[in-house]
Amino acid sequence: MTDTTLKTSGWGGSRLFTTATVQKAVAFVVLIALLAFFGLFAPNFATWSNMVGIMQATAVNGVLGVAVTFVIISGGIDLSIGTMMTLTAVVAGLLLTNLGMPLPLGIIGAILFGAFMGSISGAVIAYMKIPPFIATLGMMQIARGLALVFSGATPIYFNDTPNYGLLSPVSSISALIPGLEIPNGVLIMFAVAAVSSIVLTRTIVGRMIFALGSNEEAARLSGIKVNRWKILTYAISGGICGVAGLIVSARLNSAQPALGLGYELDAIAAAVIGGTSLSGGRGTVTGTIIGAFIMSVLTNGLRVMGVQEEWKIVVTGAIIIVAVFIDIVLRRKA
Amino acid sequence: MTDTTLKTSGWGGSRLFTTATVQKAVAFVVLIALLAFFGLFAPNFATWSNMVGIMQATAVNGVLGVAVTFVIISGGIDLSIGTMMTLTAVVAGLLLTNLGMPLPLGIIGAILFGAFMGSISGAVIAYMKIPPFIATLGMMQIARGLALVFSGATPIYFNDTPNYGLLSPVSSISALIPGLEIPNGVLIMFAVAAVSSIVLTRTIVGRMIFALGSNEEAARLSGIKVNRWKILTYAISGGICGVAGLIVSARLNSAQPALGLGYELDAIAAAVIGGTSLSGGRGTVTGTIIGAFIMSVLTNGLRVMGVQEEWKIVVTGAIIIVAVFIDIVLRRKA
Amino acid sequence: MAKEADDRAGEENVTGAQPEALPTLVDMRGIEKSFPGVRALQNVRFDLRPGEVHALMGENGAGKSTLMKILTGVYQPDGGEIRVDGRPVTLRDPQAAQALGISIIHQELYLMNHLTAAQNIFIGREPRKGFGIFVDEAKLRRDAAAIFRRMRVGIDPAAEVGHMTVARQQLVEIAKALSYDARVLVMDEPTSALNETEVEHLFTVIDDLKANGAGIVYITHKMDEVKRIADRVTVMRDGQYIDTLPAATTPMATIIQMMVGRELADQHRATGRRAEEEVLRVTRLNRGDAIRDVSFALHKGEILGFAGLMGAGRTEVARAIFGADPIDSGEIRVHGRPRRIASPADAVANGIAYLSEDRKHFGLVTGMSVRDNVTMASWGRFMSGGLFMRDGALGDVAKDYVRRLKVKTPHVHQETRLLSGGNQQKVVIAKWLLRDCDILIFDEPTRGIDVGAKAEIYRLLEDLAAQGKAIIVISSELPEVLRLSHRIAVMCEGRITGELDGRTATQEDIMTLATQRAEAA
Amino acid sequence: QETYFPIIAKGFSHQFWQAVKAGAEEAATRNGVTITFEGPNTEAEIDRQTDILNAAIAKAPQGLGFAALDSQAQVPALQQAADAGIPIVAFDSGVESDLPLTTCSTDNIAAAAAAADALAKAIGEEGQIAAVIHDQTSATGIGRRDGFLNRIAEAYPNIEVVDVQYANDALKAADNVKAMLQANPDIKGIFASNEGSAIGLSVALRETGSDIVGVGFDSGRTQKDAIMDGTLLGAITQNPVGIGQCVVDSLVKATKGEELPEVIDTGFYWYDQSNMADPTIAAVLYD
């Protein structure tokens, strides 16, 4: 008996190691391979400034990826993240430029608004029992329409909010550590990822999200208020989309109301490449960030290599499949 | 005992009626309600020419919806349908215009090419075990890129194939029944739907697709060659996308290589509004066609009413949710 | 019956003719519940006292699980009254039941596969730290380990549930129910996947709970368990209350007769008859640690039993032969010829059928009708023009099997997910009977099946063997293995540790071999 | 009876189309007619534009303004309108047919050539340059790309175009330009072919601190600011407000039976720091 216990507990330990850590490690290997490939074959790829460029190009997709990771782990999907980002950017514009609110209030307002809209998606899914795909497809349209309505279909500029650039293009860290020119938007992405990772793995919120995604019925029968946690999950996603909205609008110094369509698929791809399972219950924020990096290294590398637009699209499509394939194969081996 | 059996089997009869027929009936009620609403409140809506316009606007989405219905019932998803449609249209252009093939060969060639590309998605999903969302997301990009490559990123016109218009804008039926100006594209949609419906409900192919979608592992352990049927499912989807490609290119008298992005979401929405379950194992082709009609009646009606473009987007998003909600509520009642 | 109900409706604390002054914990009266097409419960009553084990018995589909789901807030009754501690209550949802100290081990496993055992056990009740938002993972694991220790099972609290066998999952489910420290604990077939040892450990735990004054509702199809632990037995049939009797003084035969409404023939041992023609030979089969050098032969007309403890590797061997899992090495000969079996389709083509132990995930297509489930392995035979399904013919054969196996279903178009567990099992059996394979591998064929149906299935297996089929029966119930098998192969840790003659083997012989670990380094 | 003109554009959510809409609405108020302004989501959705056209025809309007996404593909649908006796005015880009009574448009090829001239002059007519084009397949995208590239090829033999990238959205354009600069460190100038790509260009130049010459297209606050602070050299602007007015005015004339010229060139202008304040230029710029 003792023997069995020992054996199975050893088994269990290494299994746990497998699913959580190796999963990220796998995506990481793909990323390193891509970096090495482009470093060798794309002249001018491996420079610090290009790395900063890649990081900056990752920020928005990375943050949106984290948003959708919450939802996917909970067993849902969120197609509205792209246009929700746009809508919150517009709301930030209204609060800051049109209403002249101070910067911190505007930031909080935009994020809360994102969370509010997200919770509407969540409520529609939880109480009206609409499948998440449809509820968020509807919300994707609603957010896009509202972004156009609120903005009058013209960009809102942040010229009257001089510090708005702090939210993304400016690099505050370079003031502390000279030479480390990492833009704040990238740092915000890492901060969002770090907090999200803790929320998912260490807190009660994360536990409930994993439980929902693993077996919602079992969670319900265990006395968990499934609907409330579901709403919270979509609210978190919406709030994080708000952060993405701030980053993108700070970078463009304007809220562009027509942006965002199609961003949802990139974000979902980042999450899945990073090992998040579309059937729920499995995923990590770190994996998603690595997935987002894989996608932007790929895009950047192909651009720097000067690959033709058409072929770039083809290759990107193929590599998404290959990256997930490598992930699956290595994970099976591990 | 006899009494109970009789009673329950009577009940059971109506149960069967419920899941299959009422599901469609529900979507149908929503459609009628929309038609009635716009008929009352949108002047010029209820004219024959506008009805023809609506039918024509439904043709492509309807056919794509049928394509994706196969895949969704089988438990998968196909995000590549929009760009696959474009790619097959381009291939039709190459075969007919550039290679000067006769029309029937070109048509068959394009459809077979669609089926071939679909079977690649299917093989990637079946043998490489890539989740369908990712495999077809990759394929969506690949098809888009290939459409641009094959066409040289410029439209291919069908001016040398004078009968190409027979595939969509022309109305052959009006020659038989004067006054019935239904364009051939619409008739093709109905034909595709009719054949697909028979395939899904009456043939071994359909039975396998439902089995896959309900419980793939149980099907596999029943000795069913799951992988082959899965590949066939995606091949059917690809082939039907080929038909959509022919309809759209005949209507535009040209293969437009940039078309198709985003069409997948509309087609999926049509299927789900029509009662197809995204978790697989449940759905009807008739429902999907009604779903596609609901979407185009909505778009057309709002347009004819002169609703502002922005608000139109918002309302469309909201109504997709409401339509599915009504469906769910009525089905639960039934 | 109506008269008795009237009597009881009078005073709160008067529990029928029972002389003890103990208050009732739970009292359910006149419970009604219908599902579309099925009247599952009609005027059913049930009561539970502190410190007793009250067995709830009845054939498959009698309404046992439904009654208990009503008691635990999963379903709402259409009529009737539920009293807890004498007070009428409405149990709107599982939380309401939990708040009253009622918890349940469901017949079907309701676990979160991606979470660990400990996380599953305490889901929704995690110990917190750091302002109440962080989960105290260490305490969680300690508490889970303590429960496992109490149950005397060696499960790692940090192991993911999804990677466990059904048996271990069932143990986790039990641990979860125990963790509530409930006053009322409903156990719906808790031991259907467990072996003798685990069952014995569970009974010790139940004895403890009883001593602490908890009331336990125990649903099972295993008669010996009832004798062992139950104080009272309530029998249900066809959704109706039949009677409540003291367990100690009532003969089993009486209970069985009440359940099935007729008398059952006596149980007997396998006869030694078997043909010499070899149908299947497996040589040096290997697959990782799970299957090590497994070799055996199976003959025409023979029933070969596979016995062993949980995780011994019997299911693994069956799946490997069936092509469901890839093998590392080994040879499989069917009718003397070596065959490459890379998929279940290959296996079926070679005349091998496999009935999985996990019907919910691997056996049934729950969303499809009884007709389609019964026929799905044989669809190829019911086509016209190579493409169209002959649905009429499918319905006819399905009806035939429903009748032959006494599947309780309103009609063959019912979705199988709406059938009771035992009836679902019969549907899967029907699927393989219709397919008519030469070699039948039945993995836990009577899991969740009532005594009456069990006897029918035994007869069926014997008939099949008599017709010349070669049958492997994997079972964790030793009496079942002994009852059916001409020969018994015993496994331990992936090896076959010995073969016994079915006519002479005893439970002790099997247990000796089942615990015979390899003397490895 | 009220006079009603549906105006069908190639899009509606971009600044340029909003400016056209503003012009059309101004002219509508002036002429006492009602209009609606609509367009598909993206310039790729040609079949959906045809559906919009069909819905518009169903409303039996007195005239129709139409900016065709493809010069040939929608001719059959337009034919229906013509058959119904609805006067058609094309705008932005033309239709290969004599159905429209007139076309209010900018000559995209000439406009892009003017951008090429300005860029060439600013870099001393030699060295490497590149372009970010907003669309690979649409008429405006192709027109502006080819107008620019052909002009460079014909007139400036010492200038080499090292890269042409495609991006319509400002964010993607910014990342695109940065990759472009990375791959070709010797680039001296970049042309961006619409508002979105020009915003991206200015963001990329600001973020990299690059002092190369950037030339944009269209107007909008970001571009104007970028020109004022020297991030961009200047840009070509069409006259979207003028286009909108032209469409409605022409339709009004058509309903009165007046003759219309085959093409009404609404013109384009080069603007930079030096002339942004000119009343003529300021009038065609929008925020």
Ligand SMILES: Nc1ncnc2c1ncn2[C@@H]1O[C@H](COP(=O)(O)OP(=O)(O)OP(=O)(O)O)[C@@H](O)[C@H]1O
């Ligand atoms: N959700 C449901 N919808 C329709 N019918 C149901 C549903 N749940 C149970 N039934 C039916 O109610 C009857 C009682 O089922 P129940 O699960 O309570 O039986 P049981 O006594 O637990 O049987 P078993 O021993 O096989 O588990 C069965 O005929 C079953 O088919």
Ligand SMILES: Nc1ncnc2c1ncn2[C@@H]1O[C@H](COP(=O)(O)OP(=O)(O)OP(=O)(O)O)[C@@H](O)[C@H]1O
């Ligand atoms: N919880 C677990 N963790 C790790 N390995 C396990 C676990 N459960 C079972 N295994 C492994 O699975 C293999 C055998 O499982 P299998 O299901 O074939 O056993 P079985 O004899 O059919 O038992 P039963 O079906 O009664 O559980 C063994 O190698 C065992 O080590």
Ligand SMILES: [Mg+2]
């Ligand atoms: Mg039961």
Ligand SMILES: [Mg+2]
């Ligand atoms: Mg087993």
